[in-house]
Amino acid sequence: MIEFKKVCKSFADKHANNNIEFRCLPGTITGLLGVNGAGKSTALKILSGLIKPDAGDVHVNGISVGEQPRKAQAQLGLLLTSQGLYPHLSARENIEFYAAMQGVKNVARATSEVIETLQMQEIAERKVAGFSTGESMKVSLARALVHKPKYLVLDEPSRGLDVLAIAALRELLLDLKQQGCCILFSSHVMQEIDILCDQLVVIDDGQVCFQGNLDSFKQEHTTLEKSFIHRISNYKQQITKDRVKGASC
Amino acid sequence: MLAALITKELRELWRDKRSLLATFAYALFGPLVLFIVIKGVISLVVEDTELNVILVGETEQVQYVQQYLQYRQLDVEYFDSNVEQALATLESDNAAVLISVDTLTTASGTEHYQLSLYADTSTTSGNKRMQKAASILNAFVNNEKQTNLLQFGLDPKQSKWQLQTFTISEQSASARRFLDSLLIFLLLSPFIITLNYINDATAGERERGSLMPLLSQPVPRSQIVIGKWLVGSALGIVGMIVTMYLSFSMLGRLPVYELDLVLHDGLPQLVNATLIMIPLALLVCSVQMLLALTAKTYKEGQSYLTMFSFMPMLIVFLSDSINQHIDSAWLPLLGHQQILQNIFSNQSVNSFDVAGLGVICLLLTFACLMLVRHQLFQESLVQSQ
Numbered sequence: 001m002i003e004f005k006k007v008c009k010s011f012a013d014k015h016a017n018n019n020i021e022f023r024c025l026p027g028t029i030t031g032l033l034g035v036n037g038a039g040k041s042t043a044l045k046i047l048s049g050l051i052k053p054d055a056g057d058v059h060v061n062g063i064s065v066g067e068q069p070r071k072a073q074a075q076l077g078l079l080l081t082s083q084g085l086y087p088h089l090s091a092r093e094n095i096e097f098y099a100a101m102q103g104v105k106n107v108a109r110a111t112s113e114v115i116e117t118l119q120m121q122e123i124a125e126r127k128v129a130g131f132s133t134g135e136s137m138k139v140s141l142a143r144a145l146v147h148k149p150k151y152l153v154l155d156e157p158s159r160g161l162d163v164l165a166i167a168a169l170r171e172l173l174l175d176l177k178q179q180g181c182c183i184l185f186s187s188h189v190m191q192e193i194d195i196l197c198d199q200l201v202v203i204d205d206g207q208v209c210f211q212g213n214l215d216s217f218k219q220e221h222t223t224l225e226k227s228f229i230h231r232i233s234n235y236k237q238q239i240t241k242d243r244v245k246g247a248s249c
Numbered sequence: 250m251l252a253a254l255i256t257k258e259l260r261e262l263w264r265d266k267r268s269l270l271a272t273f274a275y276a277l278f279g280p281l282v283l284f285i286v287i288k289g290v291i292s293l294v295v296e297d298t299e300l301n302v303i304l305v306g307e308t309e310q311v312q313y314v315q316q317y318l319q320y321r322q323l324d325v326e327y328f329d330s331n332v333e334q335a336l337a338t339l340e341s342d343n344a345a346v347l348i349s350v351d352t353l354t355t356a357s358g359t360e361h362y363q364l365s366l367y368a369d370t371s372t373t374s375g376n377k378r379m380q381k382a383a384s385i386l387n388a389f390v391n392n393e394k395q396t397n398l399l400q401f402g403l404d405p406k407q408s409k410w411q412l413q414t415f416t417i418s419e420q421s422a423s424a425r426r427f428l429d430s431l432l433i434f435l436l437l438s439p440f441i442i443t444l445n446y447i448n449d450a451t452a453g454e455r456e457r458g459s460l461m462p463l464l465s466q467p468v469p470r471s472q473i474v475i476g477k478w479l480v481g482s483a484l485g486i487v488g489m490i491v492t493m494y495l496s497f498s499m500l501g502r503l504p505v506y507e508l509d510l511v512l513h514d515g516l517p518q519l520v521n522a523t524l525i526m527i528p529l530a531l532l533v534c535s536v537q538m539l540l541a542l543t544a545k546t547y548k549e550g551q552s553y554l555t556m557f558s559f560m561p562m563l564i565v566f567l568s569d570s571i572n573q574h575i576d577s578a579w580l581p582l583l584g585h586q587q588i589l590q591n592i593f594s595n596q597s598v599n600s601f602d603v604a605g606l607g608v609i610c611l612l613l614t615f616a617c618l619m620l621v622r623h624q625l626f627q628e629s630l631v632q633s634q
Contacts, residue, residue: 048465051628070467078465083458086257088264100253101466127264143462
């Protein structure tokens, strides 16, 4: 289980994460929604041990990221950016390097397996320099999956992918879910969330403004998008009212 | 994990031909450039000593002058013409001066011989040629005066006044300049050779966004630092050794004695110099990592490291004034300059200073690496991506 426990993080005078608290269960896909600058990426960076929270903690499989960051990182498969590949190495070498970083014992075998799973045989031996966004994303995904993590964290994984690649990604994520993998992913594509996710966490202004399943999120609205816009605007109005109230008191 | 990190760094460096060329260009082409420059300086000095004389004059005294000049092993050409015609010939010969011999008769009827010297002094070499010819002619005139005194039965050596000159400088100015240039060239090598790799492995990785995924792996940050530092240091040391050995093997083919310099560059001296330079290469690599990691982009990192590369030049130029105020034997670069100068001039080297300098370099290296590791925990490194 991935568990955010009252996580707070500020940059200068801005609360990027303010008392964030939610859980992602094994064998489920959790969608992390929010407008740009809402605090999604900060939450994912805290989860991956890249930045430390001012207060609170995140637990991965019961391991505290704050106290044992490396142990927690070993549990995670991370795709935080489609970039960050080594352009002069081939796709296989990029994946092999990250397998070694994760302490995989049989690096070559694990790499070949993930290449086969993601059907990357055609691009595996090519240098990453000159790859399309979709090809780079595939390598990044393979890099995140090579050590067979039980917890997968994906930040906008479908960004830059074509229709076929998105369909393949969906299939893969559903397959991993079936295998008991706990997946947390952020996206702006409502259709993707609608098809894949079992539960939703909506963050706005650094706070969790909704946590629950899709049906309870949609309520009377026909689409996820309409429901999202409605909820966010309501939440913003509420926050403004609370602030005005606080100021007048 | 460390082995995988080192393999990845080496693979990247090997595959990126542009970086590879930039890394080893200094070690491979630098000595060649140094060779060409020093050869040019030597030929300039040698050219200065070349002196051809065009001699004109109708008087029979010309032959005395000609004999004397030939005795001084100068190439003398006699022209049976006037000065104006001979001057035209002078313009076509860069290494020549014109000496005209004339007879003057005083009112009392006594004959005097006048030597007139013409030379083009618009260049440094021309100026030196003029001085050299003037000094030879002075010697000739003094010699003639002494001969005259002897003819009158007087011994010219009986004079109570004698002049004796002593040279107190250990080296000539040109030799000192040459040695300084050589030391700058050698001290610069670890700075230039590792610049490109270190910048790419730190600021470059940050700019490309590959530092964030790397830092999110369960790898101790100290291993990431050590992996990159080991590759950078190895490049610096290998490049520095190649630079040094290539430079001295090329300089060995040049007549550096023309610069009044005896360069002691045997194998023991080169081995000692290498051992002294290794701690410097380690220190330079760690400081470069520290500087480049503060940069957000590759270009920014390149600017910082280029500015840092001016340090050896600055130190060598300011060494005299710094050494007047402090004992700098244990200071990196200043100490290295002094010790290398002593090694190549075959002067004694204080082994206590060598050990002290090495220890200081290693301690500073360790401090820098700790700071680099600390920097890898900074949130600004991942926040900018």
